[in-house]
Amino acid sequence: MNKNNYLKKLREILKENFVDENEVKQIINDYDDLYTQGLEQGLTDQEVILKLGEPNSVFNSLKHDLTFVKTYQNKLVGIMVFVSTILFFIIGRAFKLWDYSWLSFLLIPITAILTNVREKNKLTALSVFISIFLFYTLGLSLKIWHPLWLIFLSIPMIAIIINVEKEKMAIALMPFLSLLIFILVGYYHNDFYSYGWLVFFSTPILACFMKPFTKSKIWMGIILILSILAYITLVVKYNNYYLPLLVFVIPFIYAILTKKIIVIFEMNYLLKHPVLFTLVVMIIIGYFIISYILKGWNWTWTILLIIPMLLIYSKDKFKNIVSYAPFVSLILFFLTGYLIEGGFEWSWLFFLLVPITGILNGETSLKVEKKDNDE
Numbered sequence: 001m002n003k004n005n006y007l008k009k010l011r012e013i014l015k016e017n018f019v020d021e022n023e024v025k026q027i028i029n030d031y032d033d034l035y036t037q038g039l040e041q042g043l044t045d046q047e048v049i050l051k052l053g054e055p056n057s058v059f060n061s062l063k064h065d066l067t068f069v070k071t072y073q074n075k076l077v078g079i080m081v082f083v084s085t086i087l088f089f090i091i092g093r094a095f096k097l098w099d100y101s102w103l104s105f106l107l108i109p110i111t112a113i114l115t116n117v118r119e120k121n122k123l124t125a126l127s128v129f130i131s132i133f134l135f136y137t138l139g140l141s142l143k144i145w146h147p148l149w150l151i152f153l154s155i156p157m158i159a160i161i162i163n164v165e166k167e168k169m170a171i172a173l174m175p176f177l178s179l180l181i182f183i184l185v186g187y188y189h190n191d192f193y194s195y196g197w198l199v200f201f202s203t204p205i206l207a208c209f210m211k212p213f214t215k216s217k218i219w220m221g222i223i224l225i226l227s228i229l230a231y232i233t234l235v236v237k238y239n240n241y242y243l244p245l246l247v248f249v250i251p252f253i254y255a256i257l258t259k260k261i262i263v264i265f266e267m268n269y270l271l272k273h274p275v276l277f278t279l280v281v282m283i284i285i286g287y288f289i290i291s292y293i294l295k296g297w298n299w300t301w302t303i304l305l306i307i308p309m310l311l312i313y314s315k316d317k318f319k320n321i322v323s324y325a326p327f328v329s330l331i332l333f334f335l336t337g338y339l340i341e342g343g344f345e346w347s348w349l350f351f352l353l354v355p356i357t358g359i360l361n362g363e364t365s366l367k368v369e370k371k372d373n374d375e
Helices: 003-016 021-040 045-052 055-065 073-094 098-116 119-142 145-163 166-188 190-194 196-208 215-238 243-258 267-271 274-294 297-316 325-339 347-361
Strands: none
Touching: 003 021, 003 045, 003 055, 021 045, 021 055, 073 098, 098 119, 119 145, 119 347, 145 166, 145 325, 145 347, 166 190, 166 196, 166 297, 190 196, 190 297, 196 215, 215 243, 274 297, 297 325, 325 347
């Protein structure tokens, strides 16, 4: 962290806690001078920050002497609870739209976001509730719960577009675009599920041809493309989807020899943990065997989601259960929706596991009490 980042972080913390603007400017000016003095004395950025304290520590040390601006955001959120309740009963009873009227309660978190969340993050936060609204209303009226659930992919995609650097945006969006293609095409052409998984190679292939360029990366991309073409050729020629999979042993071996990363498999890390590596290989093999036996390519892909969860467990165990929530939610959502008749009408509720685990796993923080200028 350098001087600019330090002062930026300190300013954000002060504003988030509604500190008077004049005092914010004064504090930033003071710490700007103190930071500069530290650098002039020959201290490094780390040493200056250690001397001044982290931005959070600075705020905690000053908060008892600060002036906080009166805000009405929380009052508006509180009032919205009653407004939503009134709308719920009016829409439900007067128009007989009980199936839709509960959506009025979404106004509570939406109001909280509009009044409290910083501009950059508002759209990302709102996308959750916009997705729920569109999914439920369109699903109920059109009866196309699947694949309409793909609308929830807009949440991480919007977050990526807003927060990720342009150079890295394409690679970050590609997994979601691949999933969209895989599910949508497979929905209309069921046979696509048996070979459409090839679209997920688009992510590592794209990564191989992005800066910084290296010979090993470019060769990895070329080998992957040639392997895919060879696989498709053999499938068409022999009408067999399984034996041609052996062609992917070639990029796999090349990845081991060059010690590169493929997709989300951290090859170096896996090679240092033989038990984990064996489990990953068994899951992949199991996926193809189960899919072949049950002919369930359109839902067995969820088995592969166990792999990122294994990687998380190997590093952090259960220190952060929020990390598992998106994968567990997606597995439960899709399997329940696909295997149970009418399941997609309500299985979207599993996605609520993400914010629930976030709340349960979150650290308890002390709220700063706002006070008037004359206190």
